[in-house]
Amino acid sequence: MALKKNAKVNEPVGLVDLSSSPLDDDVQQGTPLRATFCLKNREQMAEFDEKEDCFILDFDPFDSRRSICDDQDPEIAVVAETGNVACRDFPHPRHICVKFPFANTPHEKYCELCYCYVCDVSAPCLQWNGSSAHCHAINTEAWKHQRRKMTSKSVKI
Numbered sequence: 125m126a127l128k129k130n131a132k133v134n135e136p137v138g139l140v141d142l143s144s145s146p147l148d149d150d151v152q153q154g155t156p157l158r159a160t161f162c163l164k165n166r167e168q169m170a171e172f173d174e175k176e177d178c179f180i181l182d183f184d185p186f187d188s189r190r191s192i193c194d195d196q197d198p199e200i201a202v203v204a205e206t207g208n209v210a211c212r213d214f215p216h217p218r219h220i221c222v223k224f225p226f227a228n229t230p231h232e233k234y235c236e237l238c239y240c241y242v243c244d245v246s247a248p249c250l251q252w253n254g255s256s257a258h259c260h261a262i263n264t265e266a267w268k269h270q271r272r273k274m275t276s277k278s279v280k281i
Contacts, residue, residue, distance in 0.1 A: 217241040219262040231259040242270045 208214065212222040215237045219226045223235040232253060240249035241261035251258045261267040 213237075215239055215246075217261070217263075218247055218259060226262070231257070234259070241267060242274050244271070244275065 209222060210216065211220050216239070218224075218231065218234050218238045219241060221235055221238050224233045224238075232248075234247040238247040239245060240247055240252065240258045241263070242258045243249040243251070247259075249258050253259065256270075261270070
């Protein structure tokens with residue numbers, strides 16, 4: 125490609141200063157725009173209250189809920205309950221007792237609302253302890269068979 129000798133070169137219209145931006149000038153002149161902080165917990169509040177004029181709280185500072193558990197698990201905390209719990213507040217077979225969990229406590233223990241799964245009477249029944257102790261009865265076919273035998277005996281009166 126050949127150049128013509130008489131070609132005009134465009135002259136610059138003005139000089140642009142790229143060393144500073146209008147935002148920098150505003151900061152130096154006292155712009156109302158400031159960094160915003162979002163606080164996640166109460167402990168940060170005192171620290172930022174001394175240093176910053178404005179910050180956002182990601183929690184309710186007036187919330188007076190108190191957890192009754194010492195576990196600091198953020199997932200869930202039971203603070204109250206309402207209503208009845210069937211396995212605690214009503215008569216129930218020993219193997220589903222909430223007060224004495226079957227897997228974690230001796231089977232001979234029972235609460236005031238436990239009953240024998242086999243005899244269908246308040247615990248302890250006459251066969252609660254011994255070789256085929258009813259305290260070990262759970263909802264399986266073998267114990268269901270024992271239960272059916274016991275109910276058929278009581279019906280024949």
